[in-house]
Amino acid sequence: MIIDLADEAAAPGDQVANVCVVGAGPAGISLALELARARPDWHILLVEAGGPDNASDREKDIYRVTPVGKSYSVLEISRRRKLGGTSAHWGGWSKPLDATDFESNPGWDVPAWPFGPEELAPWVPRALAWTDIEGDFFSVDPLRQRHEEKLLSLGAQSRLGEHLFRFSPPTRFGDRYRDDLAAQENLSCLLHANLYQLSRKGDRITGARVRSLDGASVHITADRFVLALGGMETTRYLLNLRGDEAADGDGIHSPHLGRYFADHYGLRPGVVLAREGLRYHRFGDDSGPVMPVLTFSASDIRQHGHHNCCMMLHARSEDDSLLASYGGSAALGFAGGGDYWHYRVQMIIEPRPNPASTLTLTEERCELGLRRMQLAWQPHPADFDSAYALFSTLGEELGRTGLGRSRLAKPDSAEVRQNVSGACHHLGTTRMAARSEDGVVDPDLKVYGTANLYVASSSVFPRYGYANPTLTIIALAARLARHLAGNGAGAAT
Ligand SMILES: Cc1cc2nc3c(=O)[nH]c(=O)nc-3n(C[C@H](O)[C@H](O)[C@H](O)COP(=O)(O)OP(=O)(O)OC[C@H]3O[C@@H](n4cnc5c(N)ncnc54)[C@H](O)[C@@H]3O)c2cc1C
Incomplete structure (x- = not known):
């Protein structure tokens, strides 16, 4: 009633x-x-x-x-x-x-x-x-079989983890x-x-x-x-x-x-150059919309006391091309050839x-x-240390695997810290x-x-x-x- x-x-x-x-x-x-x-x-x-x-x-x-x-x-x-x-x-x-x-x-x-x-x-x-x-799954693994080309293959040694968002209609x-x-x-x-x-x-x-x-x-x-x-x-x-x-x-x-x-609040620390077509942002799957994100691995969080932050990648056009300044993908030693895209990294920080x-x-x-x-x-000043550490780990992992490069665009500064706004x-x-x-x-x-x-x-x-x-x-x-x-x-x- x-x-x-x-x-x-x-x-x-x-x-x-x-x-x-x-x-x-x-x-x-x-x-x-x-x-x-x-x-x-x-x-x-x-x-x-x-x-x-x-x-x-x-x-x-x-x-x-x-x-x-x-x-x-x-x-x-x-x-x-x-x-x-x-x-x-x-x-x-x-x-x-x-x-x-x-x-x-x-x-x-x-x-x-x-x-x-x-x-x-x-x-x-x-x-x-x-x-x-619908469906009780939050692992990226079942998606990998259907969308291999949309995800990075970082291997078992990786210091990065992957997790999955799902979406309500919204109700x-x-x-x-x-x-x-x-x-x-x-x-x-x-x-x-x-x-x-x-x-x-x-x-x-x-x-x-x-x-x-x-x-x-x-x-x-x-x-x-x-x-x-x-x-x-x-x-x-x-x-x-x-x-x-x-x-x-x-x-x-x-x-x-x-x-x-x-x-929660966001940070856009920089850009990444990597294989075309990566989908670390929202896309349609048979199960409905999904969004894989990149994080620290659980062992890295435990070992180093990191905050648990996540990263999304958004494809963007880039005038000041990382690829051009390195002389092309062959000069970078990228695996597999093909096109390389720039991605803006969007982070959600754990406060x-x-x-x-x-x-x-x-x-x-x-x-x-x-x-x-x-x-x-x-916000606690230490929040940003983990965020920048995660971005730098992404760069190291891309370099280690030959899958891409990263570039810090927004170095840590008082202005960046002051200007964050909340997510409600x-x-x-x-x-x-x-x-x-x-x-x-x-x-x-x-x-x-x-x-x-x-x-x-x-x-x-x-x-x-x-x-x-x-x-x-x-x-x-x-x-x-x-x-x-x-x-x-x-x-x-
Ligand atoms: C723009 C926006 C986007 C968001 N997107 C997401 C998202 O994508 N994912 C996500 O997980 N969360 C999101 N959130 C947060 C999400 O809306 C909240 O986490 C959620 O609504 C909290 O539910 P709640 O029932 O605890 O509180 P509320 O939804 O705030 O409900 C509280 C209720 O209490 C009532 N109330 C208040 N005072 C009194 C009173 N004195 N007497 C009687 N009743 C009272 C209010 O009218 C209200 O109906 C978003 C929020 C905003 C604003």
Whole structure:
């Protein structure tokens, strides 16, 4: 059932639920439907600030955040306030994290994931189904048989690895799952229902209040609450909740809350000269669109403590030809003859969790009465060292195998570092950890210091990799649904 609080005739009255999920983006919708299907004996409540249409300026103003220091140019466009959340904007790039993304980097001051990739693997097929991606494969190997000529043959000695992106159509969760939400008998979805208050007694959240901007207000009682408001807004509610708490020993005390804010960002370090027709960018396969990328090998990441970055190659015309300046492919000793193309290298950098990169509250309040935030985005200076090291490894590998040459076009400089902009992925500010000393939520996504408050969002990622986050967000949401539903219910198949 879907009830719109903006509709005066709706007047749903106060609500009682087993689980209340706040926020109907990819995380909230997949979690609420998974839970409702796993527990037909329960009532699941999904509350969403937006409606089916785009948010008004008044609604958007609730998201307003003040940037401090380095600009975060995607601040305004990186979040949507409507049914389906930011999936109304997303590009559909999808990939699970690599195995090394779960591992702690000995040079970093915080632990990575409290579990390995095997813990999330059973939930990835579920996430693929939610995002309408067919076939559960993320290895380049099966592609090599069909597209040998599009890929480099670097051999077993290579210090480079290859990984694969897949693509959702992209699924717009509001449009795609609206009918499912309406048809699910044990689920109620409230639209234009802005969460503005969580009440706490001891370590329990005892109730929540939501309201439309024009006044209709609903009190919610539930056994458990899940914040699925997106990375920034989830952090904001926890910061506000902490700010409102009485100093009675209970509550959210983690010093990590609001720290380690990260987003992926790109770098174009240079060009490569290599065989024609390479396809380290999006192309069509029988299985749908795919995109192989080049990375460090897993052993290089572990041995040298590299950040996990990836490279795409985009064919381009080049006036200042590398080939001409070397006197042609014969002079370079390239294998195989044929035409050689220039490729621009596009990189996605894995940001290192940086405690100095923060979301904090200001004194100003939005019309819901919640304190606003300021963002001090600070990519870690060491991020770039790994990016340039990866580009240089590519050059060495092309030289070693006789497959091409590389040229650095954008040397590392303060200007390059200052000008990076984000990819709209809000990571790290409610990080997950095995011990409360190291994070904000535990491995079951329950907020430390509370008995019944959970988070479903990329803000729980403790290490970020280079992969876009939504597939992992949904895998975590499906895993959380199983946890909340209890043993046996909704097990991964
Ligand atoms: C331009 C763009 C391109 C992107 N491309 C990709 C991509 O290719 N691949 C990828 O993996 N990711 C991509 N992303 C990121 C992706 O959109 C997010 O990772 C994903 O939407 C996060 O899902 P979520 O459910 O956690 O949060 P959201 O989608 O942000 O949903 C949060 C929901 O909470 C609701 N809400 C907020 N405040 C309240 C409140 N007070 N009360 C009730 N409800 C509230 C919001 O209205 C919203 O519906 C892209 C993002 C953008 C902006």
